[in-house]
Structure formats: structure tokens, C-alpha cells
Amino acid sequence: MGRLIIISNRLPVSVEKGRKGWELKTSVGGLATGLSSFHATGNNLWVGWPGTARESLNRSRSAVQKVLEERRFLPIWLSADEVHAFYYGFSNRTLWPLFHYFPQYAVFEKRFWEGYRAVNLKFAEALYRIATNDDVFWVHDYHLLLLPQFLREEFPTAKIGFFLHIPFPSYELFRTLPWREEILQGMLGADLVGFHTFGYAAHFLDCVHALLGYEHVLGEVVVGERRVRVDAFPMGIDYARFSSSAPDPALAKEVARIRKSGELRVLLSIDRMDYTKGLVERLLAFDEFLSRNPRFKERVVFIMLLVPSRTRVKEYRELKKQVDELIGQINGKHGTVGWTPIRYMYRTLPFQELLALYHAADVLLVTSLRDGMNLVAKEYVASKADGRGMVVLSEFAGASLELPEALVVNPHDVTGLAEAIERALTMSDEEKVHRMRIMQERLRRHDVHHWASSFLRALKESGETKVVPLGPEVRKQLLASFQKSSLRVLFLDYDGTLVPLVSEPQAAKPDRALKALLHRLAVLPGTEVVVVSGRPREVLDAWLGRLPVSLVAEHGGWIRERGQPWRSWGANVDPSWKTKIRPIMEEFAERLPGAFVEEKVFTLALHYRRANPQAAKTLIRELKTTLVELTAHTELQVMEGHKVIEVKAGPFSKGQAVRKWLEGKRWEFILACGDDRTDEDMFRALPKHAWTIKVGQGHTQARFFLPHPRELRRILAALLKP
Numbered sequence: 001m002g003r004l005i006i007i008s009n010r011l012p013v014s015v016e017k018g019r020k021g022w023e024l025k026t027s028v029g030g031l032a033t034g035l036s037s038f039h040a041t042g043n044n045l046w047v048g049w050p051g052t053a054r055e056s057l058n059r060s061r062s063a064v065q066k067v068l069e070e071r072r073f074l075p076i077w078l079s080a081d082e083v084h085a086f087y088y089g090f091s092n093r094t095l096w097p098l099f100h101y102f103p104q105y106a107v108f109e110k111r112f113w114e115g116y117r118a119v120n121l122k123f124a125e126a127l128y129r130i131a132t133n134d135d136v137f138w139v140h141d142y143h144l145l146l147l148p149q150f151l152r153e154e155f156p157t158a159k160i161g162f163f164l165h166i167p168f169p170s171y172e173l174f175r176t177l178p179w180r181e182e183i184l185q186g187m188l189g190a191d192l193v194g195f196h197t198f199g200y201a202a203h204f205l206d207c208v209h210a211l212l213g214y215e216h217v218l219g220e221v222v223v224g225e226r227r228v229r230v231d232a233f234p235m236g237i238d239y240a241r242f243s244s245s246a247p248d249p250a251l252a253k254e255v256a257r258i259r260k261s262g263e264l265r266v267l268l269s270i271d272r273m274d275y276t277k278g279l280v281e282r283l284l285a286f287d288e289f290l291s292r293n294p295r296f297k298e299r300v301v302f303i304m305l306l307v308p309s310r311t312r313v314k315e316y317r318e319l320k321k322q323v324d325e326l327i328g329q330i331n332g333k334h335g336t337v338g339w340t341p342i343r344y345m346y347r348t349l350p351f352q353e354l355l356a357l358y359h360a361a362d363v364l365l366v367t368s369l370r371d372g373m374n375l376v377a378k379e380y381v382a383s384k385a386d387g388r389g390m391v392v393l394s395e396f397a398g399a400s401l402e403l404p405e406a407l408v409v410n411p412h413d414v415t416g417l418a419e420a421i422e423r424a425l426t427m428s429d430e431e432k433v434h435r436m437r438i439m440q441e442r443l444r445r446h447d448v449h450h451w452a453s454s455f456l457r458a459l460k461e462s463g464e465t466k467v468v469p470l471g472p473e474v475r476k477q478l479l480a481s482f483q484k485s486s487l488r489v490l491f492l493d494y495d496g497t498l499v500p501l502v503s504e505p506q507a508a509k510p511d512r513a514l515k516a517l518l519h520r521l522a523v524l525p526g527t528e529v530v531v532v533s534g535r536p537r538e539v540l541d542a543w544l545g546r547l548p549v550s551l552v553a554e555h556g557g558w559i560r561e562r563g564q565p566w567r568s569w570g571a572n573v574d575p576s577w578k579t580k581i582r583p584i585m586e587e588f589a590e591r592l593p594g595a596f597v598e599e600k601v602f603t604l605a606l607h608y609r610r611a612n613p614q615a616a617k618t619l620i621r622e623l624k625t626t627l628v629e630l631t632a633h634t635e636l637q638v639m640e641g642h643k644v645i646e647v648k649a650g651p652f653s654k655g656q657a658v659r660k661w662l663e664g665k666r667w668e669f670i671l672a673c674g675d676d677r678t679d680e681d682m683f684r685a686l687p688k689h690a691w692t693i694k695v696g697q698g699h700t701q702a703r704f705f706l707p708h709p710r711e712l713r714r715i716l717a718a719l720l721k722p
């Protein structure tokens with residue numbers, strides 16, 4: 001492995017104007033901590049924006065650059081215009097709201113998109129100058145969604161990882177983004193795409209399928225010749241730092257004083273001032289809690305730390321106003337001369353003070369409406385060494401999956417939230433300690449170092465098993481193996497394999513050259529050609545019936561060995577199932593212009609090659625769910641092929657059909673070629689040494705792939721040459 005190059009929008013240091021000129025300020029965010037040990041090793045590098053617009057540095061730039069480079073930071077200098085379009089624009093006014101389920105705040109502006117694209121390219125170009133194929137790239141977060149693909153273009157064999165720190169939304173939301181395909185393609189440039197939860201990973205895979213047509217198998221997507229792994233890596237915290245650091249003594253004393261004077265209980269919340277954090281819901285719930293529990297008057301104080309954020313964006317300024325007003329109202333409504341229920345701070349605190357707040361608080365409130373993970377919840381749990389604390393935690397924060405022992409709430413349910421506050425404040429110490437210990441143990445094991453090393457390990461292992469294109473070398477071996485074998489069988493799928501897929505199934509009729517090719521292969525001594533298709537018998541008979549080949553129709557429902565009559569494998573299946581399924585398929589075909597239903601003896605198929613692909617995606621998904629539910633616990637099977645969804649009666653498959661040819665025969669050469677999922681059964685049924693070829697793109701069990709039927713026909717023709 002070469003160098004590790006970490007790339008994030010912001011460097012973990014900022015360049016700031018101090019009294020003695022420009023100064024470097026180190027940030028101690030979770031990411032910086034998690035990756036610092038990797039960054040500190042060898043020649044590793046961190047690439048990102050140092051937080052100051054290029055113009056303001058002016059002549060000091062090269063000096064600052066030098067200092068940064070000495071610490072192995074490569075700065076990407078952004079102009080004020082670039083920051084405006086890329087950071088404040090597309091990142092924070094398009095992606096942020098959309099990915100957090102606030103479509104009403106998302107702006108779709110072309111110039112923001114162009115700025116975003118340009119800055120992603122700028123990062124890429126900086127890397128083109130200094131990196132090589134041997135480096136390992138780890139790209140972070142929503143600011144750089146296009147970067148993995150830009151890197152892939154220049155570094156085709158490098159290891160590229162991508163991690164998203166915020167949620168990935170469901171398809172219905174993501175599809176509103178005008179540049180949705182580019183974004184997905186951008187992310188798929190990586191070998192490994194990581195998210196905080198399986199839910200986000202599933203949404204991403206769903207979008208990739210719906211918008212790009214790539215299916216996944218166990219979280220693996222095939223893109224051209226590459227396999228991209230998609231997985232969950234929940235980010236942890238620097239557990240040791242929180243569990244063993246001492247809080248700021250002055251603040252600790254101050255909090256202890258507040259608590260003692262009147263046996264006060266302390267509620268705490270810490271967030272950036274952001275509309276995703278459920279601040280209004282939290283305040284309303286606290287209001288309701290106070291109204292419903294007069295016994296807590298003058299006995300509880302809510303310390304609310306809000307860190308200023310994105311103040312240039314309108315929604316953030318409006319939120320600040322709303323929160324300020326609400327706090328004023330609640331304090332006015334419930335407060336007394338000696339008691340202010342909400343103590344509000346709008347600033348950043350030094351780490352020791354933050355720690356003092358964690359130590360002091362009886363209850364932490366995390367009420368995010370959406371939150372990728374939420375590290376504050378984890379930090380609080382780690383900090384409460386005596387275990388006497390509780391978290392009221394939103395089910396919409398990624399952290400809730402790892403902290404089910406917290407009081408998990410729906411923040412939209414204000415009354416439920418108020419009840420959870422009461423429950424947390426009145427929970428026995430014994431129960432709190434019990435719950436906290438379980439959470440602490442989990443967080444200790446899955447800390448930020450564990451997170452970074454698991455991701456990098458997975459990245460190292462990813463992309464190892466490439467689908468091998470059938471290049472000239474393999475082709476030579478295949479031909480040689482064919483020539484020297486005296487007993488040979490060729491299993492060939494028809495549509496998409498021997499002929500390209502066409503919008504009208506009847507138009508896929510074999511041309512004269514194809515018939516001649518199959519004929520000449522089938523009469524070679526010791527050679528059997530089997531066309532293994534999903535088509536009905538009648539069609540295969542009409543098109544290929546006169547050739548000396550064997551035929552398999554309806555995905556194995558019918559078999560016609562060379563020179564023999566057709567035999568069925570599904571003869572015992574009661575055909576009454578069709579009366580139930582056919583009307584459903586027809587109803588869907590009706591709703592999807594261009595789709596039609598085909599009835600075969602053992603199969604009903606809905607073809608949608610001619611339908612609008614966008615319309616088809618949603619509808620076919622719905623049809624598939626309906627069919628799978630209806631056919632559960634029956635002999636019926638639902639299959640998806642290329643632009644066709646079928647229900648088939650009986651346990652036969654292309655796999656079973658080819659197995660028939662294997663029984664008792666000692667084939668020296670086996671070739672199987674297919675293009676869609678029904679052919680995978682065939683690949684799986686064959687012995688390891690068989691030459692299995694997938695025609696076209698997608699996940700496959702086959703050993704090799706060819707891009708187009710044309711290439712396959714060329715290879716088949718080459719078999720004829722002595």
C-alpha cells in the first residue's frame with residue numbers, strides 16, 4: 001500500500017488572522033482525532049481547504065502554504081466566489097437540506113451546481129499533480145461527492161474510499177435532485193462507499209438501482225469492470241479522551257454550585273444552530289414538561305449550548321431568531337426571580353468546559369429531526385464515568401441504533417418528548433447505571449480508531465475480485481481448450497447474448513449469419529450446442545427448430561434434445577395460478593404504457609423494454625413487491641430479467657436444465673454464455689472449470705465478461721477455425 005491521502009472539505013487546521021499575522025489553529029473534531037494517528041504515519045497526507053478565502057491571504061499565501069506542507073497538509077485555496085457557490089451554495093443549500101429530509105429548503109441552482117463541480121475538479125487536479133496509482137485515497141463527506149470518480153479517471157487502479165457523514169436520503173427524495181445521476185456516478189468512482197448506518201447504505205443502493213440500473217448483490221455493485229462495495233461503518237468517538245479527561249475545574253465548580261443551591265437537576269443540549277437538530281421541538285417539549293410537572297419548578301435547569309453555524313444562509317438566521325424568541329417566551333412564562341429555566345449560550349466552548357457540562361448534566365437531550373450519527377450523544381455517555389446520567393435520544397439520529405438503552409424518542413411527538421424528559425429525570429440511579437454501562441462498553445469497543453481502521457481494512461480488501469474481461473490472452477486459452485477437447489458442450493442464452501436486446505421481442509429473429517454459425521458449431525464432431533432461453537417453445541421452434549441444436553424453452557420448463565420431441569418439466573403444475581396473477585400483471589401493464597404481458601405455458605411475463613425507464617422503475621418495484629407477497633409460500637417464483645419480470649410455476653430453472661446435460665457425461669469443454677439474472681442459475685450449476693461468460697454489465701457468477709453479443713459471436717466463429 002502506498003501513502004494514505006485523506007481528503008475532506010476542511011483541513012483539520014484552519015488558517016486564521018492572529019495578532020502576529022496568520023496562525024494555524026488545530027481543530028479537535030471527531031474526524032481529526034480518528035484519523036490523526038493515520039495522518040501522523042509515514043508520508044501520509046491530508047488535503048482540504050484551510051477555511052480562509054484565497055484573496056484574504058494575498059502575499060502571505062506561499063509562506064502559509066509552506067508551513068502547512070511541513071505538517072503534511074496540502075491546502076486547496078478557494079476564492080470567495082468558489083466558497084459561495086460550492087460551500088454555502090450547493091453543499092449547504094442543496095445537499096444538506098435534501099439529505100436531511102428538508103426538501104422545502106433545498107435550492108436547485110445551476111450556478112451552485114457548476115461551482116460545486118468545479119471545486120470538486122479543483123481538488124482532483126491538485127491530486128493529479130501529486131498522487132499516483134499506488135496511493136490510497138479516502139474522500140470524506142457531502143462536499144466531495146464527485147471527487148471519487150474524478151480520481152478514478154486518472155488513477156484507474158488506485159484504492160479509493162468514500163465516507164458520507166450525513167444521512168443518505170430515500171429514493172423519493174434523492175430523485176428530486178436535477179444532477180442525481182452525476183452524483184451517484186461520482187460516488188461510485190470509489191471502491192468502497194461507507195455510511196454510518198445500513199439504512200443509509202440501503203437508500204444509496206436503491207437509488208443506484210433505480211437511477212442507473214445497477215443491481216447489487218450483498219451490497220456489491222458492478223460498475224463496468226469494477227466492483228464497488230457499499231457498507232455501514234458507524235463512526236465512534238475517542239472514547240478514552242472523554243472517559244478519562246478532567247473537566248475544566250472552574251466550570252465544574254460553577255456547575256456544582258448551581259446544582260447544590262436547591263438540589264437542581266441539569267438538562268443539557270449541545271448542537272450547531274441547525275434546523276435539523278429539532279431545537280424548536282425540544283423547547284416546546286421542555287415547556288410542556290414544565291407545565292405538566294410543577295414539582296420541577298425551580299428544581300431543574302436546562303443548559304442549552306448552540307454553536308453558531310452557516311450564518312450566511314437565510315434559514316439559519318431565521319432559525320436563530322425563532323429559537324431566541326422561544327427561549328425568551330419559556331423563560332418568561334415559567335421563570336421566577338431566582339430561577340431561569342433555560343440558560344442559553346450561543347458560542348463555542350473550549351474542550352474542558354464542554355467536558356464539564358457533560359459531567360454536570362443529569363440528562364442530555366438529542367432531538368435531531370435527522371442526524372447522520374450525532375457524536376455528542378456518544379461523548380456524553382463516555383464522559384459519565386459514574387454512569388449516573390441518561391440520554392433522551394432521537395430515533396432519527398444514526399447514534400440511536402447503537403444506543404438503544406437510551407430513552408429513544410420521536411422528536412416530532414412533543415408530548416412523548418416531554419414524558420421522556422420526566423422519565424429520564426426520575427429514573428432510579430440503579431437503572432441509569434445499568435443502561436449506561438451497556439452503552440459505555442459498546443462505545444469503548446467501537447471507538448473512532450476502530451472505525452477508521454475497519455474502514456481502511458475493508459478498503460484494502462475491496463476491489464480485489466475484479467470481473468475479468470475476456471481479453472486476447474483468455475481468448476487464446478479458451479480456443480486452445482476447445483481445440484484439444486473431444487467432448488464439448490456450449491450453453492447459449494438467446495436474447496441479449498446471441499442477439500442484442502431490441503424493443504420489440506419479435507424483432508430479435510436470428511439473422512442468417514447466426515443460424516449458419518450455430519449450424520456449423522453443432523455439426524462439429526463431439527460438440528453439442530444448447531440454446532437455453534426463456535422464450536416459449538413455439539418461438540424457438542420457428543426460429544431455430546431446423547438446426548441440429550438442442551433447445552431449452554421457458555427457463556427450463558421445456559427441453560428438446562437434439563432430434564427429440566419437446567419434454568416438459570412442469571407438467572404437474574396446476575395452471576389455475578394464472579387466473580390470479582395475470583389480471584395483476586395486466587393492470588400494471590395498463591399503467592405503464594409500452595409494457596405488455598406474455599403468457600407461456602409455465603410462465604407469465606411482463607415485458608417493459610419499450611416503457612419509459614423512469615416510470616418503469618417505480619411501477620416495476622411495486623409490481624415485484626406485490627408478486628413476491630402474493631407468491632410467498634407457493635411453488636411460484638418471481639424472476640427479474642432484462643426489462644422483464646416473470647412468474648414461473650414450478651421448481652425448474654436454467655440451472656436445472658443444464659444439469660441434465662451434465663449427468664453421466666464427461667464433457668472436456670463446457671462453455672456457458674448469458675446476459676441476465678436467469679442465466680446466473682446456469683453459471684452456478686456448472687463446474688468450476690467451465691468457461692462462463694456474462695455478456696453486458698452487472699453482477700455475475702460468471703468468470704469472464706464481454707461487453708456485447710457481437711464480441712461473443714466473434715469468439716464463437718473463432719471456434720470453427722482449425
Ligand code: GDG
Binds near residue numbers: 029166271305
Ligand atoms: C457530521 C454529521 C455526524 C460541539 N460544540 C462544541 C464542540 N462540539 C463538538 C462535539 C462533537 C462535534 O463538535 C459535533 O459532532 P456531531 O456528530 O454532533 O456533528 P457534526 O460533526 O457537525 O456533523 C453528524 C458527524 O458528522 C460525524 O460523522 O455525527 O451527524 O452531521 O465532537 O464535541 N466542541 C467544543 N466546543 C463546542 O462548543 N470544543
